Amino acid sequence: MIEERPGSTSSLRRRNSAQVLQAVRQAGGLTQAEIARRSGLSPATVTNLVRDLAAAGQVEVAATVLNGRRSRLVTPVVPSGYVLGVDVGRSHIRAGLADLGLDLVAQGDRRMEPGLPAEQGLELVGQLYQEVLERAGVDRGEVLWAGVGVPGPLDQASQQIGAGTMLPEWTGQDLRSRFARLLGLPVAVDNDANLGALGEHAWPPGLSVRSMIYVRLATGIGGGLILDGRLYRGADGVAGEIGHATIDENGPLCRCGNRGCLETMASIPSLLRVLASALDREVDVHGWVGLVRQGHTTANRLIDELGHHLGVAVSNLCNLVNPSLVLLGGPIAAAGEALLEPVRSEVRRRSMPSAYDRLRVEASRHGEMSEVYGAARLALDALTERMSAQGEDLSQAPATAGRGSGWTNS
Ligand SMILES: [Zn+2]
Incomplete structure (x- = not known):
């Protein structure tokens, strides 16, 4: 939230200006009144900031009529250049290339053998990057910048993934440096579920909700929080790790070292093993979702069980942070209502009525691309921040500024 204080400094003005620009870019276009409403700034301040942004060539302003009233529509001017978003999972790598207006120009994915050493995983990322470049021409x-999502809490100081990651082969590595060397780009790294939350919230046209929870359901269960319009990482990057919320203090041992975490009480690998033994054949999460959609009894019973456990953990989080939206993402969210209904029923039963009354529980909008979108968004935000810190303006970014320009991760 933007604060306006009397005697505001030029740094405050720059921050406000950056936030106005970000809101306009995120929405693809807003009236000045909408900017004021979203930012909490006064209409007069917004008018001044927009005038300066237009003079700097970062936005265009046009007179328009909205609901019978004259208003001024502010749209972003998109400079040339691209950002890369990469999502590294336990068994997949996905990448997307977007222009600086966040239009996706190419995407690609690769299967990754679970347990593959980090060196070989990095090699796959490098190949996929080359592939999307060629596809986009x-x-x-x-x-200019890359964002990378990894499945585990990322320590922002050391840039390493912590205990409890789904990718133990990648622990102990300074991931930002490794990816920066590999891609030849400045890189921002974050937890995949955090990026899923960011992708859902801030990939154009974006969501207007201020506080939401994103839950990523794949082999593991991750979560990301958007609080007061911003991604919330907590003190050490662990915030939102709903998979390790304690459901039963004496429950089974979890890979994080605790007992009775949601991930062990509603263990997706265990549910898959039950399904496999009922089917008498191997099945993965995609196969499970396919069976749910076909109305398979055991597949539906197991998704219902997952939904109820998940609902217990989600309701605790709802009482704590009072979001207005809970989005379920990752491959299992494709099960749709079969998963959403048991989650809603537990949340209805267990949340404080005032935390539940206006709450919506829905499936993610971008499916398995949420994390890639969030990674590209993270890259764009890092680029914007670096340029404004250096007093440059993004609309004048030269198309070839990516390397040798001095924009490094420092
Ligand atoms: Zn755990």
Whole structure:
């Protein structure tokens, strides 16, 4: 939230200006009245900031009529250049290349053998990057920044993934440096579920909700929080790790070292093993979702069980942070209502009525692309922040500024 204080400094003005620009870019276009409403700034301040942004060539302003009233529509001017978003999972790597207006220009994915050493995983990321560049017909020099999502809590100081990651082969590595060397780009790294939350919230046209929870359901269960319009990481990057919320203090041992975590009480690998033994064949999460949609009894009973456990953990989080939206993402969210209904029923039963009354529990909008979108968004935000710190303005970014420009991760 933007604060306006009397005697505001130029740094406050720059921050407000950046936030106005971000809101306009996120929405793809807003009236000045909408900017004021979303930012909490006064209409007069917004008018001044928009005038300066237009003079700097970062936005265009046009007179328009909305609901019978004259208003001024502010749209972003998109400079040239691209950002890369990468999502590294336990068994997949996905990438997307977007222009600086966050239009996706190419995407690609690779299966990754679970347990593959980090060296080989990194090699796959490098190959996939080359593939999306070729698909888009974009030169490496035009790419300015990359964002990468990894499945585990990421310590923002050391840039390492912590205990409890789904990718133990990657622990102990400074991931930002490794990816930066591999891609030849400045890189921002974050937890995949955090990026899923960011992708759902801030990939154009974005969501207007201020506080939401994103839960990523794959082999593991991750979560990301948007609080007061911003991604919330907590003190050490662990915030939102709903998979390790304690459901039963004497429950089974979890890979994080605790007992009775949601991930062990509603263990997706265990549920898959039950389903496999009922089917008498191997099945993965995609196969499970396919069976749920076909009305398979055991597949539906197991998804219902997952939904109820998940609902217990989600309701605790709802009482704590009072979001207005809970989004379920990751491959299992494709099960739709069969999963959403038991989650809603537990949340209805267990949340404080005032925390539940206006709450919506829905499936994610971007499916398995949420994390890639969030990673690209993270890259764009890092690029914007670096340029405003250096007093440059993004609309004048040269198309070849990606390498050798001095924009490094420092
Ligand atoms: Zn745990």
